[in-house]
Amino acid sequence: MATTKTTATKRVVKNTKAANTKAANTAKKTADKLGSRFEQLTADAQTRAKAAADRAVALSKNAVEFNRENVETLLESGKIAAKGAQEIGKTNVKYTRENFVEASRALQGLFSVATPKDMFAKQADYVRSGLDRVMDQTSNNADAVVKLAGKAYQPIADRVSEIRKEMKKAA
Template sequence: MTDRKTAPKSKAPAKGKASAPTSPAKPAPKAAEPATKAAPAKAAEAEKPVQTAAKAGETAVTEVKKTQAATQDAAAKTIQEGSNTMANTTEKMTDKTTDMVNNMSERAKAASEKTTQMMSQAGEFGRGNMEAFVQAGKIGAEGMQEIGRDNMEFAKKNFEDASSAMKDFTSVKSPTELFQLQGEYARKNFDVMVEQSSKNTEKMVKLWGDMFQPISSRMAEAGEKMKIEA
Protein backbone atom coordinates (compact mmCIF):
# COMPACT_ATOMS: atom_id res chain seq x y z
CA MET A 1 0.00 0.00 0.00
CA THR A 2 2.81 2.36 0.66
CA ASP A 3 4.31 1.75 -2.82
CA ARG A 4 1.16 2.81 -4.69
CA LYS A 5 1.12 6.16 -2.81
CA THR A 6 4.69 7.04 -3.45
CA ALA A 7 4.57 6.49 -7.20
CA PRO A 8 2.34 9.44 -8.16
CA LYS A 9 4.49 11.71 -6.16
CA SER A 10 7.51 10.97 -8.17
CA LYS A 11 5.66 11.61 -11.49
CA ALA A 12 4.56 15.13 -10.57
CA PRO A 13 6.75 17.71 -12.29
CA ALA A 14 8.37 20.62 -10.75
CA LYS A 15 7.11 24.12 -11.36
CA GLY A 16 10.14 25.40 -13.24
CA LYS A 17 10.66 22.31 -15.39
CA ALA A 18 7.11 21.64 -16.80
CA SER A 19 7.59 23.14 -20.40
CA ALA A 20 11.12 21.86 -20.98
CA PRO A 21 10.36 18.30 -22.09
CA THR A 22 7.52 19.35 -24.51
CA SER A 23 9.31 22.06 -26.49
CA PRO A 24 12.14 19.95 -28.06
CA ALA A 25 9.75 17.12 -29.00
CA LYS A 26 7.85 19.15 -31.67
CA PRO A 27 10.69 19.98 -34.17
CA ALA A 28 11.81 16.32 -34.45
CA PRO A 29 9.32 15.39 -37.25
CA LYS A 30 10.30 18.52 -39.24
CA ALA A 31 13.96 17.48 -39.32
CA ALA A 32 13.03 14.15 -40.96
CA GLU A 33 11.37 15.80 -44.03
CA PRO A 34 14.60 16.73 -46.00
CA ALA A 35 15.78 13.14 -45.66
CA THR A 36 12.58 11.85 -47.30
CA LYS A 37 12.91 14.37 -50.17
CA ALA A 38 16.55 13.51 -50.89
CA ALA A 39 15.79 9.78 -51.12
CA PRO A 40 13.66 10.02 -54.35
CA ALA A 41 16.29 12.28 -55.93
CA LYS A 42 18.99 9.71 -55.19
CA ALA A 43 16.69 6.95 -56.43
CA ALA A 44 16.05 8.90 -59.65
CA GLU A 45 19.76 9.48 -60.05
CA ALA A 46 20.32 5.77 -59.46
CA GLU A 47 17.62 4.89 -62.00
CA LYS A 48 19.17 7.11 -64.73
CA PRO A 49 22.01 4.68 -65.62
CA VAL A 50 19.50 1.87 -65.64
CA GLN A 51 17.21 3.80 -67.96
CA THR A 52 20.20 4.81 -70.11
CA ALA A 53 21.34 1.19 -70.27
CA ALA A 54 17.79 0.12 -71.12
CA LYS A 55 17.55 2.72 -73.86
CA ALA A 56 20.99 1.68 -75.14
CA GLY A 57 19.84 -1.92 -75.11
CA GLU A 58 16.67 -1.02 -76.98
CA THR A 59 18.73 1.02 -79.46
CA ALA A 60 21.15 -1.87 -79.89
CA VAL A 61 18.27 -4.29 -80.42
CA THR A 62 16.71 -1.90 -82.92
CA GLU A 63 20.02 -1.54 -84.76
CA VAL A 64 20.45 -5.31 -84.75
CA LYS A 65 16.94 -5.72 -86.12
CA LYS A 66 17.65 -3.08 -88.78
CA THR A 67 20.93 -4.80 -89.63
CA GLN A 68 19.18 -8.17 -89.82
CA ALA A 69 16.43 -6.68 -91.99
CA ALA A 70 19.00 -5.01 -94.27
CA THR A 71 20.97 -8.26 -94.47
CA GLN A 72 17.83 -10.20 -95.29
CA ASP A 73 16.85 -7.62 -97.90
CA ALA A 74 20.35 -7.72 -99.41
CA ALA A 75 20.31 -11.53 -99.41
CA ALA A 76 16.86 -11.57 -100.98
CA LYS A 77 17.99 -9.01 -103.55
CA THR A 78 21.12 -11.04 -104.30
CA ILE A 79 19.07 -14.21 -104.65
CA GLN A 80 16.59 -12.41 -106.91
CA GLU A 81 19.41 -10.97 -109.03
CA GLY A 82 21.02 -14.40 -109.24
CA SER A 83 17.70 -15.93 -110.28
CA ASN A 84 17.22 -13.19 -112.90
CA THR A 85 20.77 -13.68 -114.14
CA MET A 86 20.27 -17.44 -114.38
CA ALA A 87 16.96 -16.93 -116.14
CA ASN A 88 18.52 -14.46 -118.58
CA THR A 89 21.50 -16.76 -119.14
CA THR A 90 19.20 -19.72 -119.74
CA GLU A 91 17.08 -17.67 -122.10
CA LYS A 92 20.16 -16.43 -123.98
CA MET A 93 21.56 -19.96 -124.20
CA THR A 94 18.21 -21.23 -125.43
CA ASP A 95 18.00 -18.45 -128.02
CA LYS A 96 21.60 -19.05 -129.05
CA THR A 97 21.02 -22.79 -129.34
CA THR A 98 17.87 -22.20 -131.35
CA ASP A 99 19.69 -19.76 -133.64
CA MET A 100 22.55 -22.23 -134.04
CA VAL A 101 20.18 -25.07 -134.89
CA ASN A 102 18.28 -22.87 -137.33
CA ASN A 103 21.53 -21.66 -138.87
CA MET A 104 22.78 -25.22 -139.25
CA SER A 105 19.47 -26.25 -140.79
CA GLU A 106 19.58 -23.34 -143.21
CA ARG A 107 23.19 -24.13 -144.12
CA ALA A 108 22.41 -27.79 -144.60
CA LYS A 109 19.42 -26.89 -146.73
CA ALA A 110 21.48 -24.40 -148.76
CA ALA A 111 24.26 -26.97 -149.19
CA SER A 112 21.74 -29.59 -150.30
CA GLU A 113 20.14 -27.17 -152.75
CA LYS A 114 23.56 -26.11 -154.00
CA THR A 115 24.63 -29.75 -154.42
CA THR A 116 21.43 -30.53 -156.28
CA GLN A 117 21.91 -27.45 -158.44
CA MET A 118 25.54 -28.36 -159.09
CA MET A 119 24.57 -31.90 -160.01
CA SER A 120 21.87 -30.58 -162.31
CA GLN A 121 24.30 -28.11 -163.84
CA ALA A 122 26.92 -30.83 -164.16
CA GLY A 123 24.39 -33.03 -165.96
CA GLU A 124 23.39 -30.18 -168.24
CA PHE A 125 27.04 -29.27 -168.82
CA GLY A 126 27.87 -32.89 -169.62
CA ARG A 127 24.98 -33.08 -172.04
CA GLY A 128 26.10 -29.81 -173.58
CA ASN A 129 29.64 -31.15 -173.95
CA MET A 130 28.37 -34.31 -175.60
CA GLU A 131 26.23 -32.24 -177.95
CA ALA A 132 29.26 -30.06 -178.74
CA PHE A 133 31.41 -33.11 -179.54
CA VAL A 134 28.62 -34.63 -181.61
CA GLN A 135 28.21 -31.37 -183.50
CA ALA A 136 31.98 -31.14 -184.01
CA GLY A 137 32.04 -34.70 -185.34
CA LYS A 138 29.14 -33.96 -187.64
CA ILE A 139 30.91 -30.86 -188.98
CA GLY A 140 34.08 -32.90 -189.48
CA ALA A 141 32.27 -35.67 -191.30
CA GLU A 142 30.50 -33.22 -193.59
CA GLY A 143 33.76 -31.37 -194.26
CA MET A 144 35.67 -34.57 -195.01
CA GLN A 145 32.90 -35.68 -197.37
CA GLU A 146 33.14 -32.35 -199.16
CA ILE A 147 36.92 -32.61 -199.43
CA GLY A 148 36.57 -36.19 -200.63
CA ARG A 149 34.13 -35.12 -203.35
CA ASP A 150 36.53 -32.38 -204.45
CA ASN A 151 39.42 -34.85 -204.57
CA MET A 152 37.31 -37.30 -206.57
CA GLU A 153 36.49 -34.56 -209.08
CA PHE A 154 40.15 -33.60 -209.17
CA ALA A 155 41.21 -37.20 -209.77
CA LYS A 156 38.59 -37.57 -212.52
CA LYS A 157 39.74 -34.38 -214.16
CA ASN A 158 43.37 -35.41 -213.80
CA PHE A 159 42.58 -38.75 -215.43
CA GLU A 160 40.85 -37.00 -218.30
CA ASP A 161 43.85 -34.69 -218.73
CA ALA A 162 46.20 -37.67 -218.65
CA SER A 163 44.11 -39.48 -221.26
CA SER A 164 44.15 -36.41 -223.48
CA ALA A 165 47.90 -36.12 -223.01
CA MET A 166 48.37 -39.77 -223.98
CA LYS A 167 46.47 -39.11 -227.20
CA ASP A 168 48.72 -36.13 -227.85
CA PHE A 169 51.77 -38.27 -227.15
CA THR A 170 50.71 -40.86 -229.70
CA SER A 171 50.26 -38.22 -232.38
CA VAL A 172 53.77 -36.76 -232.22
CA LYS A 173 55.99 -37.05 -235.26
CA SER A 174 59.41 -36.57 -233.65
CA PRO A 175 61.13 -37.23 -230.32
CA THR A 176 61.68 -33.51 -229.87
CA GLU A 177 57.93 -32.88 -230.03
CA LEU A 178 57.38 -35.78 -227.58
CA PHE A 179 59.79 -34.34 -225.03
CA GLN A 180 58.18 -30.95 -225.47
CA LEU A 181 54.67 -32.35 -224.83
CA GLN A 182 55.86 -34.33 -221.82
CA GLY A 183 57.48 -31.24 -220.32
CA GLU A 184 54.33 -29.19 -220.80
CA TYR A 185 52.20 -31.96 -219.30
CA ALA A 186 54.53 -32.32 -216.30
CA ARG A 187 54.49 -28.56 -215.57
CA LYS A 188 50.72 -28.44 -215.98
CA ASN A 189 50.24 -31.48 -213.76
CA PHE A 190 52.57 -30.02 -211.11
CA ASP A 191 50.69 -26.72 -211.06
CA VAL A 192 47.39 -28.53 -210.78
CA MET A 193 48.69 -30.69 -207.94
CA VAL A 194 50.03 -27.66 -206.06
CA GLU A 195 46.74 -25.83 -206.51
CA GLN A 196 44.74 -28.84 -205.36
CA SER A 197 47.00 -29.31 -202.34
CA SER A 198 46.56 -25.66 -201.39
CA LYS A 199 42.80 -26.00 -201.69
CA ASN A 200 42.82 -29.13 -199.56
CA THR A 201 45.00 -27.42 -196.93
CA GLU A 202 42.70 -24.40 -196.76
CA LYS A 203 39.66 -26.64 -196.52
CA MET A 204 41.24 -28.73 -193.75
CA VAL A 205 42.19 -25.63 -191.77
CA LYS A 206 38.67 -24.26 -192.12
CA LEU A 207 37.22 -27.66 -191.25
CA TRP A 208 39.28 -27.92 -188.08
CA GLY A 209 38.18 -24.42 -187.06
CA ASP A 210 34.54 -25.28 -187.68
CA MET A 211 34.91 -28.52 -185.76
CA PHE A 212 36.52 -26.80 -182.76
CA GLN A 213 33.96 -23.97 -182.64
CA PRO A 214 31.29 -25.89 -180.61
CA ILE A 215 33.94 -27.17 -178.19
CA SER A 216 35.43 -23.69 -177.82
CA SER A 217 31.95 -22.29 -177.07
CA ARG A 218 31.42 -24.90 -174.36
CA MET A 219 34.79 -24.08 -172.80
CA ALA A 220 33.97 -20.34 -172.78
CA GLU A 221 30.57 -21.06 -171.18
CA ALA A 222 32.22 -23.20 -168.49
CA GLY A 223 34.68 -20.40 -167.74
CA GLU A 224 31.86 -17.87 -167.35
CA LYS A 225 29.99 -20.16 -164.97
CA MET A 226 33.09 -20.65 -162.85
CA LYS A 227 33.56 -16.87 -162.63
CA ILE A 228 29.94 -16.36 -161.57
CA GLU A 229 30.08 -19.09 -158.91
CA ALA A 230 33.39 -17.77 -157.56
Protein backbone atom coordinates in the same frame (compact mmCIF):
# COMPACT_ATOMS: atom_id res chain seq x y z
CA MET B 1 10.39 -44.69 -76.34
CA ALA B 2 8.64 -46.85 -78.83
CA THR B 3 6.43 -43.95 -79.74
CA THR B 4 9.41 -41.73 -80.34
CA LYS B 5 10.91 -44.30 -82.63
CA THR B 6 7.71 -44.72 -84.50
CA THR B 7 7.24 -41.00 -84.91
CA ALA B 8 10.86 -40.55 -85.94
CA THR B 9 10.55 -43.42 -88.38
CA LYS B 10 7.37 -41.95 -89.79
CA ARG B 11 9.12 -38.58 -90.20
CA VAL B 12 12.09 -40.22 -91.90
CA VAL B 13 9.78 -42.15 -94.18
CA LYS B 14 7.77 -38.98 -94.89
CA ASN B 15 10.94 -36.93 -95.51
CA THR B 16 12.39 -39.72 -97.67
CA LYS B 17 9.18 -39.91 -99.72
CA ALA B 18 9.23 -36.13 -100.12
CA ALA B 19 12.91 -36.19 -101.12
CA ASN B 20 12.30 -39.07 -103.52
CA THR B 21 9.31 -37.29 -105.03
CA LYS B 22 11.33 -34.07 -105.35
CA ALA B 23 14.27 -35.97 -106.92
CA ALA B 24 11.89 -37.83 -109.23
CA ASN B 25 10.26 -34.55 -110.27
CA THR B 26 13.68 -32.96 -110.86
CA ALA B 27 14.81 -36.00 -112.83
CA LYS B 28 11.62 -35.90 -114.87
CA LYS B 29 12.04 -32.17 -115.61
CA THR B 30 15.68 -32.74 -116.58
CA ALA B 31 14.73 -35.69 -118.78
CA ASP B 32 11.99 -33.60 -120.42
CA LYS B 33 14.46 -30.76 -121.05
CA LEU B 34 17.04 -33.18 -122.43
CA GLY B 35 14.42 -34.91 -124.58
CA SER B 36 13.18 -31.59 -125.89
CA ARG B 37 16.77 -30.47 -126.59
CA PHE B 38 17.52 -33.80 -128.30
CA GLU B 39 14.39 -33.46 -130.46
CA GLN B 40 15.44 -29.92 -131.40
CA LEU B 41 18.99 -31.07 -132.25
CA THR B 42 17.59 -33.97 -134.27
CA ALA B 43 15.22 -31.65 -136.15
CA ASP B 44 18.11 -29.23 -136.86
CA ALA B 45 20.29 -32.11 -138.04
CA GLN B 46 17.50 -33.36 -140.30
CA THR B 47 16.98 -29.87 -141.71
CA ARG B 48 20.70 -29.49 -142.39
CA ALA B 49 20.92 -32.97 -143.89
CA LYS B 50 17.95 -32.23 -146.14
CA ALA B 51 19.52 -28.92 -147.22
CA ALA B 52 22.83 -30.69 -147.92
CA ALA B 53 21.03 -33.40 -149.87
CA ASP B 54 19.14 -30.77 -151.86
CA ARG B 55 22.41 -28.99 -152.64
CA ALA B 56 23.99 -32.30 -153.66
CA VAL B 57 21.04 -33.06 -155.95
CA ALA B 58 21.26 -29.57 -157.45
CA LEU B 59 25.00 -29.97 -157.99
CA SER B 60 24.43 -33.37 -159.58
CA LYS B 61 21.80 -31.93 -161.89
CA ASN B 62 24.14 -29.07 -162.77
CA ALA B 63 26.99 -31.51 -163.42
CA VAL B 64 24.78 -33.69 -165.61
CA GLU B 65 23.55 -30.64 -167.55
CA PHE B 66 27.11 -29.34 -167.85
CA ASN B 67 28.35 -32.65 -169.25
CA ARG B 68 25.33 -32.98 -171.55
CA GLU B 69 26.08 -29.56 -173.04
CA ASN B 70 29.75 -30.52 -173.46
CA VAL B 71 28.80 -33.73 -175.28
CA GLU B 72 26.35 -31.87 -177.50
CA THR B 73 29.08 -29.37 -178.35
CA LEU B 74 31.48 -32.16 -179.29
CA LEU B 75 28.77 -33.85 -181.39
CA GLU B 76 28.06 -30.60 -183.20
CA SER B 77 31.77 -30.11 -183.84
CA GLY B 78 32.04 -33.69 -185.09
CA LYS B 79 29.11 -33.19 -187.47
CA ILE B 80 30.75 -30.07 -188.89
CA ALA B 81 34.06 -31.92 -189.30
CA ALA B 82 32.37 -34.92 -190.96
CA LYS B 83 30.42 -32.73 -193.37
CA GLY B 84 33.55 -30.75 -194.22
CA ALA B 85 35.59 -33.92 -194.71
CA GLN B 86 32.87 -35.21 -197.02
CA GLU B 87 33.04 -32.01 -199.07
CA ILE B 88 36.84 -32.22 -199.27
CA GLY B 89 36.49 -35.85 -200.35
CA LYS B 90 34.04 -34.89 -203.10
CA THR B 91 36.42 -32.20 -204.29
CA ASN B 92 39.30 -34.68 -204.35
CA VAL B 93 37.23 -37.21 -206.32
CA LYS B 94 36.39 -34.47 -208.82
CA TYR B 95 40.08 -33.53 -208.98
CA THR B 96 41.05 -37.18 -209.55
CA ARG B 97 38.53 -37.51 -212.40
CA GLU B 98 39.85 -34.32 -214.02
CA ASN B 99 43.43 -35.62 -213.70
CA PHE B 100 42.43 -38.91 -215.30
CA VAL B 101 40.82 -37.09 -218.22
CA GLU B 102 43.91 -34.87 -218.55
CA ALA B 103 46.21 -37.93 -218.46
CA SER B 104 44.11 -39.56 -221.21
CA ARG B 105 44.40 -36.43 -223.36
CA ALA B 106 48.15 -36.27 -222.77
CA LEU B 107 48.53 -39.93 -223.72
CA GLN B 108 46.54 -39.37 -226.91
CA GLY B 109 48.72 -36.35 -227.63
CA LEU B 110 51.86 -38.44 -227.19
CA PHE B 111 50.63 -40.91 -229.81
CA SER B 112 50.12 -38.12 -232.33
CA VAL B 113 53.71 -36.82 -232.28
CA ALA B 114 55.95 -37.21 -235.29
CA THR B 115 59.38 -36.83 -233.71
CA PRO B 116 60.99 -37.75 -230.38
CA LYS B 117 61.65 -34.04 -229.79
CA ASP B 118 57.91 -33.31 -230.00
CA MET B 119 57.22 -36.23 -227.66
CA PHE B 120 59.64 -34.90 -225.02
CA ALA B 121 58.19 -31.39 -225.40
CA LYS B 122 54.60 -32.64 -224.94
CA GLN B 123 55.64 -34.84 -222.02
CA ALA B 124 57.43 -31.90 -220.35
CA ASP B 125 54.31 -29.73 -220.83
CA TYR B 126 52.14 -32.47 -219.31
CA VAL B 127 54.46 -32.90 -216.32
CA ARG B 128 54.61 -29.12 -215.79
CA SER B 129 50.83 -28.73 -215.99
CA GLY B 130 50.42 -31.82 -213.78
CA LEU B 131 52.72 -30.35 -211.15
CA ASP B 132 50.84 -27.06 -211.32
CA ARG B 133 47.52 -28.90 -210.81
CA VAL B 134 48.97 -30.90 -207.89
CA MET B 135 50.28 -27.72 -206.25
CA ASP B 136 46.93 -25.94 -206.76
CA GLN B 137 44.98 -28.90 -205.39
CA THR B 138 47.35 -29.28 -202.43
CA SER B 139 46.99 -25.58 -201.66
CA ASN B 140 43.20 -25.82 -202.01
CA ASN B 141 43.12 -28.89 -199.71
CA ALA B 142 45.30 -27.15 -197.12
CA ASP B 143 43.05 -24.08 -197.19
CA ALA B 144 39.92 -26.25 -196.96
CA VAL B 145 41.33 -28.23 -194.01
CA VAL B 146 42.32 -25.04 -192.15
CA LYS B 147 38.90 -23.53 -192.82
CA LEU B 148 37.20 -26.77 -191.74
CA ALA B 149 39.27 -26.93 -188.55
CA GLY B 150 38.18 -23.39 -187.71
CA LYS B 151 34.53 -24.19 -188.34
CA ALA B 152 34.69 -27.45 -186.38
CA TYR B 153 36.45 -25.78 -183.45
CA GLN B 154 34.04 -22.85 -183.24
CA PRO B 155 31.34 -24.67 -181.18
CA ILE B 156 34.04 -25.82 -178.78
CA ALA B 157 35.46 -22.31 -178.47
CA ASP B 158 31.96 -20.95 -177.83
CA ARG B 159 31.38 -23.57 -175.11
CA VAL B 160 34.72 -22.83 -173.45
CA SER B 161 33.87 -19.13 -173.47
CA GLU B 162 30.50 -19.89 -171.88
CA ILE B 163 32.17 -22.02 -169.21
CA ARG B 164 34.62 -19.22 -168.42
CA LYS B 165 31.75 -16.77 -167.98
CA GLU B 166 29.96 -19.19 -165.63
CA MET B 167 33.14 -19.69 -163.61
CA LYS B 168 33.64 -15.93 -163.28
CA LYS B 169 30.05 -15.61 -162.04
CA ALA B 170 30.59 -18.42 -159.54
CA ALA B 171 33.83 -16.93 -158.21
